[in-house]
Amino acid sequence: MAVVSEQPSTMQSDRSLRERYLEVKDRIDAAARRSGRTGDRVVLVAVTKYASIEQIRELIGLGQVDFGENRVQQLVQRAAQIEEYLGRKHELGGAERRNLPDRVRWHMIGTLQRNKVKKAIEVCRLIHSVESLRLAEDINAAAVRREQPMEVLLQVNIAQERSKHGITGPAVRHLIDQMETMVNLQVRGLMCMAPIAEDPETVRPVFERCRELFEDLRREGVGGARFDVLSMGMSNDFEVAIECGANVVRVGSAIFGTATPESDANAG
Numbered sequence: 001m002a003v004v005s006e007q008p009s010t011m012q013s014d015r016s017l018r019e020r021y022l023e024v025k026d027r028i029d030a031a032a033r034r035s036g037r038t039g040d041r042v043v044l045v046a047v048t049k050y051a052s053i054e055q056i057r058e059l060i061g062l063g064q065v066d067f068g069e070n071r072v073q074q075l076v077q078r079a080a081q082i083e084e085y086l087g088r089k090h091e092l093g094g095a096e097r098r099n100l101p102d103r104v105r106w107h108m109i110g111t112l113q114r115n116k117v118k119k120a121i122e123v124c125r126l127i128h129s130v131e132s133l134r135l136a137e138d139i140n141a142a143a144v145r146r147e148q149p150m151e152v153l154l155q156v157n158i159a160q161e162r163s164k165h166g167i168t169g170p171a172v173r174h175l176i177d178q179m180e181t182m183v184n185l186q187v188r189g190l191m192c193m194a195p196i197a198e199d200p201e202t203v204r205p206v207f208e209r210c211r212e213l214f215e216d217l218r219r220e221g222v223g224g225a226r227f228d229v230l231s232m233g234m235s236n237d238f239e240v241a242i243e244c245g246a247n248v249v250r251v252g253s254a255i256f257g258t259a260t261p262e263s264d265a266n267a268g
C-alpha cells in the first residue's frame with residue numbers, strides 16, 4: 001500500500017498556489033487586526049499580470065473574485081476568457097460550480113492610455129489609475145453608454161517620484177472638484193504606489209501621508225459619501241499599507257510567484 005503517492009507536477013504547483021494564496025489571506029487578516037479591523041474589511045485584488053489563465057481559474061475556485069491587470073489588452077482578453085469559462089461551468093452544473101461566483105470583478109490598475117479608455121470601461125469594475133483631467137473627461141464621455149457610472153480612483157504620487165505616475169497631493173482636491181460635473185463617473189477614493197524598497201518599513205510615511213490626505217478629503221466631504229476606497233499596498237508592502245489604513249491591496253507575485261526577468265522587462 002502506497003503511503004505517499006507521487007504528485008504530478010501540475011498538482012504540486014496547484015497546491016503551492018493555494019498555499020501562497022491562503023498565506024496572503026492570513027497575513028491580510030493579521031495586519032487588519034493590528035489596525036483594529038478584520039480581514040474581511042480589506043479587499044484583495046489578485047494582480048494577474050504574471051499569472052496563467054489556469055492559475056486565475058484555480059483562484060476563482062478558492063473564492064477569489066477581484067482581479068487586477070495593468071494592461072488593457074490583457075485585461076479585456078482575460079475578462080472574456082474567464083466570463084466564457086464561468087458561463088460554461090454554470091451551464092454544465094454539477095458539484096464543481098457550487099463554489100464558483102457568477103462573475104468576477106476586474107480592476108484596471110496600470111497607466112491607462114486615452115485611446116484605450118473605451119475598451120477598458122467595457123469590462124472593468126474599478127479604474128485605479130486616473131491621473132489627469134483629460135483622462136477623467138475621456139472616461140466620462142465614453143461611459144455615457146454604461147448603465148452605471150464608471151467608478152474610479154485617483155492615483156496620487158505621494159512620494160513625488162519623477163518616474164512615477166500620479167497627481168500630487170495638493171492637486172487631488174482640485175481635480176475632484178472638476179470631476180463633480182462628470183455624471184458618468186464616480187470618484188471612489190485614492191490609489192498610491194510606494195517607492196520600491198527592500199524594507200517595507202521605510203515606505204510607511206508614504207502610506208501615512210496618503211491616508212491623511214484621504215481622511216482630510218473625507219472630513220471635508222470632498223467626493224461625497226461614496227468616497228471610501230484607499231487602494232495601497234503590493235506584495236512587498238501590503239501589511240504596512242493595511243496598518244496605515246488601506247482597504248484595498250493589489251497583490252501579484254506573493255500569490256502567483258515571482259516574475260521571470262523577461263516578463264518583468266515587458267511590464268508596462
Ligand SMILES: *Cc1c(COP(=O)(O)O)cnc(C)c1O
Nearest residue numbers: 047070109234235250251252253
Ligand atoms: C504589478 C502591480 C501590482 C502588484 O505587484 P506585486 O509586487 O507583484 O504584488 C500592484 N499594483 C500595480 C499598479 C501593479 O502594476
